[in-house]
Amino acid sequence: MPATDTAIELQRQRTTPPGQDKTTTTDTSTSTSTSTSTSTSTTTTTAPIATAPFSCAAGAITCIEVASTSSQAQASLPVTFGQPFKAGDWLHTTQGLVAQVGGATIPLQADEISSHRDGSARFAVLSAQLSNVQPGEARIINIFPGAKTSSTPNVPASPDWNLELEAQVFDANGNVTATLIAQPQTQLVNQIASNTGRRLAGAVASEYTVALPFKDKASGTQHPHLTARLHTRLVDNGQRIRTDVVMENTRTWTANPGNITYSFAVKRNGSTIYTQPKFTHYHHARWHKVLWTGALAEPQARVRHNMPYFMASKAVWNYDLNVKIAETTLAKDYATLTQARTDQAALGPMGNGLLEKYFPMTGSRSDIGPYPRWTANYLVSQDDRARETMMSVADSAASVPVHYRDEDTGYPLDLDRYPNVSITPEWSTPVLPTVVNGTTIWTPDIAHQASFAYVPYLITGDAFYLDEMMFWTAWNAAVPNPTYRGGGQGLAKDNQIRGQAWAMRALGETVRSLPDNHPRKSYFSGRLGINLDWYAKQYPLNPSAASLYPLNALPKPDEPHLVGPWQSDFFGMVFAQLAENAEPNAKLVLDWASKFNIGRFNSEADGFCTARAAGYYWTIVNAQSAPYTTWRDLYQANYPGEVCSSVTTIDGYPNWAGGYAAGARAMMASAANAGVTNASATYTKWRSLTQAMDQDFATDPTFAIVPR
Structure with a gap:
């Protein structure tokens, strides 16, 4: 069945803005030395x-x-x-x-x-x-x-790495049931000799991904689920080695997946260099730890x-770099992060940090928007505390049980191999193995999903975050009912409009990030193309579109008599970004949707008051289920008898950086950057009506997107 908004979804999704009656409800949903370093x-x-x-x-x-x-x-x-x-x-x-x-x-x-x-x-x-x-x-x-030149790697045949990973597994009664080990040195040496599994190769840095299972120390039996992926970067001719130790419990088809409780240690040449006390590693989740080893200390x-230039590349939305993030905001976020780490110490690497565990939760949501507020803070300020906060959020997202790695391919679950698979068992063919002992703190969904790993990957180039993007994008495609998503096509259309936006955002981010020669590049590019083709055929190229959607409003999938303008704004932001990056059909769909998104702010002469344009939900059909064909009819159906001269306030919290009005501004700026007709002029007009919002961007720049 199509995704639905429950009653609680119709309640407030963010905190009440300053000065607003806290009983008022709304939903913006926007809203020979060894050195070590932590993840x-x-x-x-x-x-x-x-x-x-x-x-x-x-x-x-x-x-x-x-x-x-x-x-x-x-x-x-x-x-x-x-x-x-x-x-x-x-x-x-x-x-x-x-x-x-x-x-x-x-x-x-x-x-x-x-x-x-x-x-x-x-x-x-x-x-x-x-x-x-x-x-x-x-x-x-x-x-x-x-001039194009080659950069010759200088890597020792057998680096002084010699790591050993050890996990002591506990049962429900706290008894040690097994000691597991993974010894990657031989595999690294073999990969160097065969030049395989290398993602960085040059005179400055060479990096290999060494993936291996854990084995029982006593019997040599391979553990069915616990694996390690070691992104091993050699610099200074191998005198320094950076190892991103990634611990995974992500297998898709192996029987009896579930939570694993263990303590963990990393040893080098027999000496322990890192320990992690006992914690429970959730099923289909990951965590990581960066360690530096070698004769030279970690670079600082x-x-x-x-x-x-970063903004001008169009890799990200064009945030207003004139915004100065308030020192109080940066300090408060960092203090909150520090406290969260203290409070969640017992949870170990599976702690949620600053993230909301229950994705559909109402209330303050700094993760919801084009990017999470923490990411916007970093892009605008490049403050160290903002960077650390953003990266911590990306790491916390790795503990959400959405990570399904196909044992046969070594990559996240894909719909080419399993077009009718679903993470939801009752919809899946074949059915995934039943999770045992699988209780976690998380309830993920798509409609409230953030962009967790994209900007962290853009600034670091770390493989861990590239994998994170692929996992989340693959999960988005594999969760819905195959019947409604078009089987192997992986269509996003079965989600709420905001969910469609976020699923398409994830697809776009993954496609833009994956290297040209990556084995999964064509797969994700293909899914993006299939989705954009569907939207084009459903809306601008649909011969019946004029009668079905006369005002070009995107109907709420589970209640097609309604439209959520704020959700349409999310859709517009994402399709504008796709259009700026020249994805086929993205501009065609954006232009079509913008006739509603931009048009509702410019139709006062046709009977639709601009002050009401940043709305919540509107009825878009009459009693006979026929869609309204004029702006005046749409307005009178939702604001009966009202005339524009009587409207003295602007809807959507015009003074607040987290309201519908702010989302509308971000939509307009994004559309302007993608070349949508009249979007720039509409942005200028709307900004003049919402000037107080600019000051509030200093505390929350989530929607502080401006025309280029």
């Missing part, structure tokens, strides 16, 4: 980083700032980061990249390249090598196009992107 969710800020804007050199494509956070000089400082590119800026098939600091060329390599539709680079994982960096020193690395630095 990003538990990294402690050690030193301030400069927040002043910085400029790139003339002729550079873009630049980044690398700031030392060490109290010691660093003779060698390798950094790896993600970098989006504007279409046409780097023709990577014929050009290389050159990195310069103060006019001097430094080593740079580019990996994991994803291309725009014109063939130029859209995104790459870059690795650069700095030398003799002084304590607290910040350097600007300018990136230029240059932070990277800041040239954010105007």
Whole structure:
């Protein structure tokens, strides 16, 4: 059956804005040394980083700032980061990249390249090598196009890695039932020799993904579910090794999946370098921990992107960089994160951190919007605390039981192999194994799903977050009833309109992020194309569209006599982003939907008052179930007898950064950036009517999107 809004869904989804009667209800839903480091969710800020804007050199494509956070000089400082590119800026098939600091060329390599539709680079994982960096020193690395060259890896045949992973498994009574071990050294050596499983390859950094199961220490029997994926990055000729230790309980088809309670330790050459006390690892969930080992200490630095260029790449929505996030907001978020870690210590890596465990929950929702508020905070400020908070949210999302890895392919569950599979057992053919001992703190859904890992991947280039995107996107496709999603097509249409928006957002993010040569690139690209083709045929190309949807309103799937304008605004934001990235049919669908989204703010002369345009739910059909064909009829059906001259207030909380009015502004700006007719002028008009909102963006920039 189509997704439904329950009675509670019709209640308030965010906190009541300042000065608003708290009984009022609404739903915006927007709303020979070894060093170790924690996973990003538990990294402690050690030193301030400069927040002043910085400029790139003339002729550079873009630049980044690398700031030392060490109290010691660093003779060698390798950094790896993600970098989006504007279409046409780097023709990577014929050009290389050159990195310069103060006019001097430094080593740079580019990996994991994803291309725009014109063939130029859209995104790459870059690795650069700095030398003799002084304590607290910040350097600007300018990136230029240059001659195409090769970067030869320098990797030891048998690196001084020698990790051993050990898990002690407990039963329900607290008794140890098994000691499991995983010893990856031999596999890494084999992969180096055979040049397999490598995602980064160059003079600065080489990274291998070493995946292996755990085995019983006594019997050698392989554990059916617990596995490790070690993203192993060798820098400085292997004298430093960064290992992102990813622990997975994600198998799809192995019998009896369920929660596993264990303690965990990582040893190197027999010495313990990390321990995790006993906790319960949820079924179909993951967690990770970053460890640095080797003869040299962990590099100490932070990277800041040239954010105007980052925005101009169209990889993300165009946030207003003139917004200054309030210090009180940054400090409060960080204090809340710190407290959450303390409160959830007993939960171990499966804690929810700042995330709402029950996704359909009403109330304050900093995760709902084009990006979560924490992500918007970071994009606008690049503050260290905002970065750490954003990354912690991405890590918390890994503990949600939506991670289904196909044992046969090694990738998330896909609908090519299983077109009629569903995570919901009663709908699935074949049926997934029954989960035993499977109680978790989570209730995920699509309608309230955030963009968790996309921006974290864009700024870090870490494989963990790329995998996260694939897992969530695959789950979105596999949850609905195959009958309604078109079987293997994986159509998003069976969700609420906001759920359709978020599912399409996840698809777009995954497609844009996956490298051109990734084995799953064509699969996810295909699903995005199938969905966009469906929307085009259902709406703008549908010969019956004019009679079915005369005002181009997207009906509520489970109650087609209603439209939720605020949900349509979400849909418009996502399709605008897809259109800006030249996805076929996205602009066609966006133009069609914008006749309602933009039109309702410009139809006062036709009887629809602009002050009511940021609405909640409206009836769109008459008593005979025939759709209203004029703006005047639509208005009178929902505001009977009202004339515009009598409307003295603007709906949608015009002074609040988290209301429908704010979502409408973000929709208009997004549409303007995608070239929708009259969207820019409508944004200007609506902004003039909602000026107080600008000040509130300093506390919540979730919808602070502006025309480019």
